[in-house]
Structures are given as C-alpha cells and as structure tokens.
Amino acid sequence: MEAAPLAIDVRGLRKSYGTFEAVRGIDLHVTKGEVFALLGPNGAGKTTTVEILEGFRDRTAGDVSVLGFDPARGGGALRKRIGIVLQETAVERFLTVAEVIDQFRSFYPEPLGRDEVIDVVGLTEKRDERVGRLSGGQKRRLDVAVGLSGNPELLFLDEPTTGFDPSARRSAWDMVRNLQSLGKTVFLTTHYMDEAQHLADRVAVIVAGQIVAEGSPANLGNRQQLRTVVRFSLPAGTDSPPAGLAAEQADEGMWRAETMHPTVLLHALTSWALSAGVELETIEVAPPTLEDVYLSLTGPELGAS
Amino acid sequence: MAIRQFPYQNKAFWRNPAAAFFTFAFPLMFLVIFTTIFNNDTSTLPSGEEVSNSTYYTASILAFSVITACYTNVAISATSLREEGVLKRIRGTPLPGWSYLLAKILHSVFVMAILVGIVCVFGFVFYDVDLPARSLPAFLGTLFVGAASFCALGLACTAVTPNIDAAPAISNATLLPLLFISGVFIPIDAAPGWMKALGDVFPVKHFLVATFEGFIPPTGNRAGWLPGDLLIVAAWGAAGLVFAARRFTWEPHR
Numbered sequence: 004m005e006a007a008p009l010a011i012d013v014r015g016l017r018k019s020y021g022t023f024e025a026v027r028g029i030d031l032h033v034t035k036g037e038v039f040a041l042l043g044p045n046g047a048g049k050t051t052t053v054e055i056l057e058g059f060r061d062r063t064a065g066d067v068s069v070l071g072f073d074p075a076r077g078g079g080a081l082r083k084r085i086g087i088v089l090q091e092t093a094v095e096r097f098l099t100v101a102e103v104i105d106q107f108r109s110f111y112p113e114p115l116g117r118d119e120v121i122d123v124v125g126l127t128e129k130r131d132e133r134v135g136r137l138s139g140g141q142k143r144r145l146d147v148a149v150g151l152s153g154n155p156e157l158l159f160l161d162e163p164t165t166g167f168d169p170s171a172r173r174s175a176w177d178m179v180r181n182l183q184s185l186g187k188t189v190f191l192t193t194h195y196m197d198e199a200q201h202l203a204d205r206v207a208v209i210v211a212g213q214i215v216a217e218g219s220p221a222n223l224g225n226r227q228q229l230r231t232v233v234r235f236s237l238p239a240g241t242d243s244p245p246a247g248l249a250a251e252q253a254d255e256g257m258w259r260a261e262t263m264h265p266t267v268l269l270h271a272l273t274s275w276a277l278s279a280g281v282e283l284e285t286i287e288v289a290p291p292t293l294e295d296v297y298l299s300l301t302g303p304e305l306g307a308s
Numbered sequence: 309m310a311i312r313q314f315p316y317q318n319k320a321f322w323r324n325p326a327a328a329f330f331t332f333a334f335p336l337m338f339l340v341i342f343t344t345i346f347n348n349d350t351s352t353l354p355s356g357e358e359v360s361n362s363t364y365y366t367a368s369i370l371a372f373s374v375i376t377a378c379y380t381n382v383a384i385s386a387t388s389l390r391e392e393g394v395l396k397r398i399r400g401t402p403l404p405g406w407s408y409l410l411a412k413i414l415h416s417v418f419v420m421a422i423l424v425g426i427v428c429v430f431g432f433v434f435y436d437v438d439l440p441a442r443s444l445p446a447f448l449g450t451l452f453v454g455a456a457s458f459c460a461l462g463l464a465c466t467a468v469t470p471n472i473d474a475a476p477a478i479s480n481a482t483l484l485p486l487l488f489i490s491g492v493f494i495p496i497d498a499a500p501g502w503m504k505a506l507g508d509v510f511p512v513k514h515f516l517v518a519t520f521e522g523f524i525p526p527t528g529n530r531a532g533w534l535p536g537d538l539l540i541v542a543a544w545g546a547a548g549l550v551f552a553a554r555r556f557t558w559e560p561h562r
Contacts, residue, residue: 057400058400059396059399059400059559079402079404082400082401082402083402085400087397087400087401089393089396089397089400091393092393093392093393093394093396093397094394094397095316095320095394096320097319097320097321097323097324098316098319098320098323102316102319106313106316107401109312109313110398110401110402110403111401111402112402133323149397153401153402
C-alpha cells in the first residue's frame with residue numbers, strides 16, 4: 004500500500020461558502036486502479052469535495068493533487084486524463100447515443116472506440132436512439148459513457164445511481180465493475196451504504212464536512228470490533244435464561260444479547276436450553292452490518308457537531 | 309475546434325422541426341402582415357429615398373431576422389445550455405467552453421443566413437422587390453457586422469439572465485421596445501423628437517438604417533455603405549463582448 008502510486012492525494016482540504024464551512028479539513032488518498040467511495044448523507048460535503056477534485060470549484064485551503072496536477076490549474080492537460088460524470092444529465096436531446104459519444108470523443112486526443120464505450124455501459128441496443136427518448140437509467144448510463152469516451156485514467160462518478168429502481172442499480176453496479184476490470188481508477192460519491200459495500204475497495208465516510216471513518220467496507224469503523232447480536236425466543240411459561248448470558252427482554256417476546264464472542268455465547272445458550280429441556284423457538288445471529296456502522300457514524304450526535 | 313462541433317449543432321437543430329419551422333416562419337409572417345396592412349403605400353427611407361412599402365418591409369424584416377436570429381436566439385440558447393449544465397459538462401473536458409459556445413453561435417449565424425436568403429427570395433417573388441446587386445458587398449458586410457454584434461449582445465444578455473424561464477422575457481423586453489422606437493415595424497417619421505433621439509442611442513436603429521442603405525442604395529451613395537452607423541453597431545457589439553467576458557458564468561445559476 005505504501006508504495007502504490009496515488010491517483011488522488013488530498014491534505015487538509017477546506018472549503019467555506021461565506022461563514023459556512025462545507026468541508027472542514029479532510030485528507031483523502033486514492034491509489035491508482037482502486038474504486039474509492041466517498042460516502043455520506045446529503046449535504047455532508049461530498050459534491051463540494053468531488054467538484055474541487057474535478058476543477059470546478061476553488062478551495063479555501065489545503066493541498067490537492069489529481070494525477071499529479073493541481074485541479075484548480077490543471078486545465079486541458081488534466082482534463083484529457085479524467086472523466087467526469089456529474090449528478091445531472093446534460094447533453095443534446097436531439098442527437099443519438101452514438102452521435103453524442105462521437106461528439107465527446109472528438110474533444111480528446113486518444114478516445115476510446117465508440118462501440119466499445121457504448122458496450123461497456125450496456126447501451127448497444129440503443130446506439131441509434133435519440134437521447135431524449137432514453138429512460139432515466141439509460142440516460143445515466145449515457146452520462147457514464149460520455150465520461151468514459153476520452154479513455155480517462157480516472158473517472159469521477161457523482162451519485163451514479165440516485166433515483167434508480169433496484170434493477171437499474173444492479174446493472175449500474177455491473178457497469179462500474181466493468182470499469183474496474185479496465186484498470187480505471189474510480190472515485191464515486193454515494194449516500195447508499197450498499198452501493199459503497201458492493202463497489203468500493205475503500206470507503207471514506209464524510210459527515211458535516213469531516214471524514215469520520217475510512218477503510219475497506221469490511222473494516223470500516225472497526226466493524227469487526229462491533230458486537231454480534233444474538234436474538235432468540237422461548238416457549239411461553241419458560242423461566243428466564245440464566246443471568247450469565249446477559250440477555251435482555253426485547254420486543255415481541257424476543258430476548259437479545261450482544262457479544263464480542265458469539266461462539267461462547269451460543270454454546271452457553273444452547274447448553275442451558277438442552278439441560279433445561281427448553282426448545283429455542285427462533286434464534287438469529289446477526290453480524291454488525293455496514294448499515295449499523297454507517298448509522299452509528301452519521302447519527303444525529305455527530306451530524307450536529 | 310469549433311468548426312468540428314458544427315455538424316452536431318446542425319443535426320440537433322433540424323431534428324426539432326417545430327422549432328426550426330417557426331424560426332423561419334416568424335419573420336415571414338411579419339413581412340406578410342405589414343405589407344398587407346400598409347398595402348400600395350410608400351415610405352421614405354432615412355436616406356430620403358421614396359420606396360414602396362413592400363420594399364421597406366422586406367429590408368426591415370431582413371434586419372429583424374438578423375437581430376432575432378442572433379440576439380434573441382443566442383441569449384435564450386446560451387442560457388439554456390448554461391442552466392441545463394451542458395456548458396459545465398463541456399468545461400470538464402479538454403474542449404474550451406468558449407469553443408463550444410462559438411460553435412453554437414456560428415450555427416445561429418448559419419440559420420440567420422438561410423433566413424436572409426428566404427426573406428430575399430420571398431420579397432423578390434411575391435413583392436417584386438429589387439435585390440441589391442451593385443451594393444451587394446455593403447449589404448452583406450452590414451449583415452455581418454450586425455450578426456457579430458447582436459450575437460455578442462446576446463451573450464451579454466445571458467450573463468444577466470438568472471434562469472431559463474426568464475430568458476425569453478428578458479431578451480424580448482430588451483429588444484421589442486427598441487424594434488418599435490427604431491422603426492423596424494412602423495416608420496417613425498411622425499414620432500416625437502425625444503423618441504428618435506432615444507432610438508439613436510441604441511444599435512438597432514443604426515443597424516436598420518445601414519441595412520436600408522445596403523439593400524436600397526440611394527442615388528448619392530450607390531455603394532451602400534454607412535460606416536458611421538456600422539461603427540456604432542460594432543461599438544455596441546464590442547461592449548457586449550467585454551461585458552460577457554467579465555460576467556458570463558458557465559455553471560447553472562439555480
């Protein structure tokens with residue numbers, strides 16, 4: 004990890020709008036070839052951050068390097084090497100998919116092949132359809148195709164699946180994985196937990212302009228150090244479980260226990276049930292989900308700070 | 309760079325047939341209406357020439373075509389490109405934003421040239437209007453100066469237009485009164501002095517006068533050039549360009 008070349012290197016980035024501080028001193032490091040997700044609730048500073056990296060916005064303070072360029076001054080030399088997918092579709096409605104891709108390819112010195120671009124985003128069947136007649140999901144995929152047409156080393160995806168139905172999200176995810184197999188570095192922002200979990204090699208969680216956690220989806224927020232939750236129910240009229248289990252009565256007649264050592268807890272629970280002749284009617288063992296981590300990180304206490 | 313974008317602009321334009329049709333039909337409608345209302349009458353041109361009203365209106369609708377195809381069209385389409393985020397997206401590519409905008413403007417001028425051709429042919433066929441021959445260079449040169457200046461003023465208008473809903477209102481509200489006080493629709497011989505003086509301040513009247521001169525050159529000026537008026541039009545255009553360069557923004561305002 005130490006030796007891997009960085010595509011994006013951000014240190015101490017700050018951005019203020021008047022007296023409002025949208026980004027409050029963040030550090031980000033994205034390695035070449037990885038899919039990096041900046042995850043956070045709406046208004047957390049995701050778009051401000053990504054637009055600074057894209058060169059659309061000035062920063063108030065901090066050092067930013069994108070492919071070795073300062074994006075505020077990179078100009079055409081940087082823009083040849085990055086692809087940008089903004090939150091909103093913005094192309095000529097009366098052109099066809101193939102024409103829009105050709106138009107954008109014409110801006111770049113070494114573009115990807117037109118059919119290849121269209122194929123990667125799964126729009127081959129719609130290549131001669133006018134943009135205005137595409138569905139929302141197809142338009143979004145066209146957006147990604149436009150961002151890819153210059154064969155960028157680094158692709159920015161700002162909330163690529165917001166407003167999608169579940170099947171459109173699945174195919175968008177497949178598409179992002181295709182990009183990864185092409186060796187692209189992908190920087191995506193999202194407020195969907197599962198999206199970050201499915202797509203990203205690494206995730207940073209941003210809340211109120213600050214990074215509150217960073218790591219692989221499996222390790223984020225010390226997820227492996229969170230307690231496993233065991234829930235079970237007992238037949239009516241049964242005695243309470245032994246105090247050693249530290250189980251509490253939860254809703255709908257369920258008992259609930261948290262543990263760092265689920266094997267030990269389950270062993271103690273089932274031993275007691277066998278010896279007492281009690282049938283455990285239901286039993287659930289739930290590892291902490293990324294959603295739990297996310298909610299604990301983005302909870303109201305932190306959001307208000 | 310801008311030239312390579314032209315074919316895409318052109319395809320997009322013709323695939324919206326309703327918009328294309330009315331772009332061309334609108335000035336012709338005015339030509340027919342005004343020549344019908346003021347039938348068999350004559351008007352005095354600023355140069356002192358007495359001409360039939362059909363000739364007067366063919367020339368003034370030519371000037372009107374240039375002004376709307378450039379000023380109004382550029383103001384509205386540049387605002388729409390900005391507000392839809394097209395300009396922002398282009399700025400994220402190696403293509404300079406102004407290059408894309410220039411392609412759009414060149415296309416507006418191309419549409420204007422077609423429109424000028426249509427109005428000339430219409431006037432010639434239906435109203436027996438004489439087309440300029442000896443003064444052709446002055447006629448085309450005048451249209452060129454007007455096109456460039458009104459495109460620049462269109463960009464200046466976009467720079468002060470906050471959103472797309474306001475674009476037609478602002479461009480028309482700034483233009484229509486000037487069209488009337490400059491004599492584009494109704495000759496202003498009978499208008500009070502202050503109104504004529506007010507019209508003299510703005511570029512529309514000077515462009516109209518120069519277009520009349522190029523289209524119907526008077527005995528004293530067979531070449532048809534009016535450099536003084538063209539200079540005022542060009543000065544307005546230059547001022548519009550400077551204003552646009554300072555105030556134009558590439559991102560949506562909303």
